[in-house]
Amino acid sequence: xxxxxxxxxxxxxxxxxxxxxxxxxxxxxxxxxxxxxxxxxxxxxxxxxxxxxxxxxxxxxxxxxxxxxxxxxxxxxxxxxxxxxxxxxxxxxxxxxxxxxxxxxxxxxxxxxxxxxxxxxxxxxxxxxxxxxxxxxxxxxxxxxxxxxxxxxxxxxxxxxxxxxxxxxxxxxxxxxxxxxxxxxxxxxxxxxxxxxxxxxxxxxxxxxxxxxxxxxxxxxxxxxxxxxxxxxxxxxxxxxxxxxxxxxxxxxxxxxxxxxxxxxxxxxxxxxxxxxxxxxxxxxxxxxxxxxxxxxxxxxxxxxxxxxxxxxxxxxxxxxxxxxxxxxxxxxxxxxxxxxxxxxxxxxxxxxxxxxxxxxxxxxxxxxxxxxxxxxxxxxxxxxxxxxxxxxxxxxxxxxxxxxxxxxxxxxxxxxxxxxxx
Ligand code: SF4
Numbered sequence: 096x097x098x099x100x101x102x103x104x105x106x107x108x109x110x111x112x113x114x115x116x117x118x119x120x121x122x123x124x125x126x127x128x129x130x131x132x133x134x135x136x137x138x139x140x141x142x143x144x145x146x147x148x149x150x151x152x153x154x155x156x157x158x159x160x161x162x163x164x165x166x167x168x169x170x171x172x173x174x175x176x177x178x179x180x181x182x183x184x185x186x187x188x189x190x191x192x193x194x195x196x197x198x199x200x201x202x203x204x205x206x207x208x209x210x211x212x213x214x215x216x217x218x219x220x221x222x223x224x225x226x227x228x229x230x231x232x233x234x235x236x237x238x239x240x241x242x243x244x245x246x247x248x249x250x251x252x253x254x255x256x257x258x259x260x261x262x263x264x265x266x267x268x269x270x271x272x273x274x275x276x277x278x279x280x281x282x283x284x285x286x287x288x289x290x291x292x293x294x295x296x297x298x299x300x301x302x303x304x305x306x307x308x309x310x311x312x313x314x315x316x317x318x319x320x321x322x323x324x325x326x327x328x329x330x331x332x333x334x335x336x337x338x339x340x341x342x343x344x345x346x347x348x349x350x351x352x353x354x355x356x357x358x359x360x361x362x363x364x365x366x367x368x369x370x371x372x373x374x375x376x377x378x379x380x381x382x383x384x385x386x387x388x389x390x391x392x393x394x395x396x397x398x399x400x401x402x403x404x405x406x407x408x409x410x411x412x413x414x415x416x417x418x419x420x421x422x423x424x425x426x427x428x429x430x431x432x433x434x435x436x437x438x439x440x441x442x443x444x445x446x447x448x449x450x451x452x453x454x455x456x457x458x459x460x461x462x463x464x465x466x467x468x469x470x471x472x473x474x475x476x477x478x479x480x481x482x483x484x485x486x487x488x489x490x491x492x493x494x495x496x497x498x499x500x501x502x503x504x505x506x507x508x509x510x511x512x513x514x515x516x517x518x
Contacts, residue, residue, distance in 0.1 A: 096202050097125045099133035099162065103151065104141025105243075106276045106312055108169055110227025112139040115168075115195055122199040135202060136162035140169035142242050144416035152178045159183020166190050166198065170246035174420065192247060193232060224466055224492045225272040226265045227312075230258050230296065234278040235285060236315060239355040239426075240384065242418035243278055250286050259299050266305035271493030272466055272477075274310045275300065281318035281326070292322050294329040301332045306493075308464050310481060313340045316366055317357035323366060327373040337374045338481035341366065342382035342411075346401030347394035350387055355422070360401060367405050378480035380409035385441050386434025387415045388426035395437045399444050408452045408482060409506070410445040414438045446505050453503040456482065460513065463498045465490045476510070484508040 098119050102112025115137055120126055127133050136158045140151045151171055159165045160183060167179060168190040176189045190198065231252040234244045253261075262273050275297070277283060283293045293311070300309055311330070319326060319341065330337060343363045345351050351359065371377050383398055402410065414434045417424040456478075463476035463484055474486045476498060485507055490496050497513030 096134045097127045097132055098135050098137060098202075099127050099130050099158075100137045100139070101130075101154070101158070102139035102169070103147070103154075104139075104143060104170065106227050106274055107229055107278065108139050108141055110229050110274070110276050111169075111192065111195060112137070113223070113227065114229070115139070115198060118196075118199060119202070122203075124199075124202065130158055130161045133162050134164065136165045137198070138165060138167050138169070140167060140171040142170040142175055142246060142418070144413065145418070146416070148175060148178065155179045155187070156181055156183065159187055164188070166201070168192060168195055170243060172246075174242075174246060193251075222269050224270060225274060226268075226270045227274045227276045228258060228261045228265060229253065229277060230275050230280060230283050231277040235282045236279065236317065236357065237355050239353065239423040240387065240415065240418065240421055242421060245418075245420050247278060250282055252283050252285070252287050254287060255284075255289070255291065255296050255299050258296060259303060262300050262303050263305075266303060266307050269493065271307050271464060272310060273300065273307055274312060276312040278313070279315045279318050280312050281314035281322070292325075294322055294325040297326075297329040297335065298332070301329075301334045306495075307334070308336060308477075309334050310336045310338055311340075313342065315356075315358075316341055316343065316363045319366060320358065320362065323369060327370055330374065336378070336477065336481035337376060337479060338378045338380065339370055340380040340409075343401065344382060344384045345387065345390070345394065346383075346398035347390070350390055350394050353389055353423075353426075354384070354387060360397070364401070364405060374480075376480045378409065378478075378482050379405065379407040380411070381405070381407045382411040382413065383441055384413050384415050385437040386429045388423060388428055390415075390429060390437075395440070399441060402441070402444050402448055406448050406452050408449055410441075410449065412438055412441045412445060450503060450505055453482070453506075453508055456500045456508055457502060458500065460497060460499045462495055463510070465492055465494050465496060468492060475507075478508075482508060484510040486510050486512055488512050 100112055100116045102109050116126055142148045165187045172189045172191050233248045233250045235250045281293050284291045348359050461478050463478050465474050465476045467475040468489050474489045476484050498510040500508050500510050502509035
C-alpha cells in the first residue's frame, strides 16, 4: 500500500506518527508525502484545544475526499470521533492510540503491500536526525483542563529495557537527538514493579553507546519534586541537554488549586532555583494557561510576576479552552476579550523576559549539535542546554561544532561556526 502519514500536536503524537510510518515501511508499505499519491492515509489527531479539534475535523474531511481509505488515530479517538461525520466516514477506521501496533495487520487484511515503486519520501527519504522515543502512555494526575489524560488513560510505562532497545535502534538508524517523551515524563516507572524512576531510566539511556544527545520531555512539578536531586544529578551526564520543560500554568495558588495542579507557586520556584543552582546554564521552558475560569486580574498579574521572577528562556502561552469531559468545562468561562487581552499581555512579557535571558549568551563560544538545515544555506544547532542557535553555514546534520554566539532574536540565538569545524 502507498501510505501517507500526517501527525499533529505534541512531541508524543509526532513520535507515534513517526513510529507508525517506520513500522509500515518495515512491513513493505511505501511511504508517500502527498495525499493524492496514497492508497491509505493515517491522520494522527490532536485534541488539546477546541480550535485544533476543529482543524482536525476539517483536515479529515479533506483527506477522506482524496484518499480511498483513512485511518484516524491520536487523541480524538475514541472520545471525539462523532465530529468526523460525512461521506468519508464509511471509508474511515478509528484506531485508539493503544492499538496503533495493530495497523500493519489492519492494512494486511485490506490486501498485500504495493510494490515499493513509489520512492520512500517524507519520513523515508532523508533519515531523521531527531526522534521521539515514547516512554509511557497516560498520566497519574487529574488536571481539570486536560483532555490528553482522558484520551490517553492511566499511566502505562514502557519497561526500561524496551526504552533502551528503542534508543539503541534509533541510534543505529543514525539518530543524533533522542527525545524521551510522555505526557509527564517524571512519572515514568511508578506503575512498574522495579520501583525505579526517571533518573534510573535516563542513566540507562545515557549508557547506550553512540554519538547522540538526549532531550527529556515535559514533566509536571508535582511529579518531579520527589526525585528532584536524583534527577538533576542524572541530567548532569554530558549526553543530556540541560533542558527542563516544567509547565507551571499559573502564578496563583488559588488558580492552581482550581486547575487541580498538585503544587504551589512556591514549590515550583524552589524546583527552578534548585535546578539552576545545580545547572547554572539550565534552559527552563514553561507553560502558562491564561483565562482559566475564575481567574481574576490579580491572579493574572501574579502569573506575569512569576514569569518575570523565574525568567524562563522559553514560554508557551495558551488561552484556556474548555475541553469536553474535563471538570474545567463545567466552570463558567471568562469573556473571550479578557482572555485575549491577558494572552497578549503574557506574550509581551514573555518576549521581553526571554530576550533578556538569551542576550546573556552573546559573545560566548559553546559546543552545539547541528540538528536541522534551513532552506537558505543556514542551519539550526542546539547548545548543551538545548537553546536553538541559527548558524551562517551548514555543517553536517548530527555533527557537533563550536559556535560563537553573535546575536539574538526573540526565541533563538545567532551564531558563527568556529574555524575548527565539526568534531
Ligand atoms: S500532568 Fe499533564 S498530562 Fe497529566 S493531567 Fe496534568 S496536564 Fe494532563
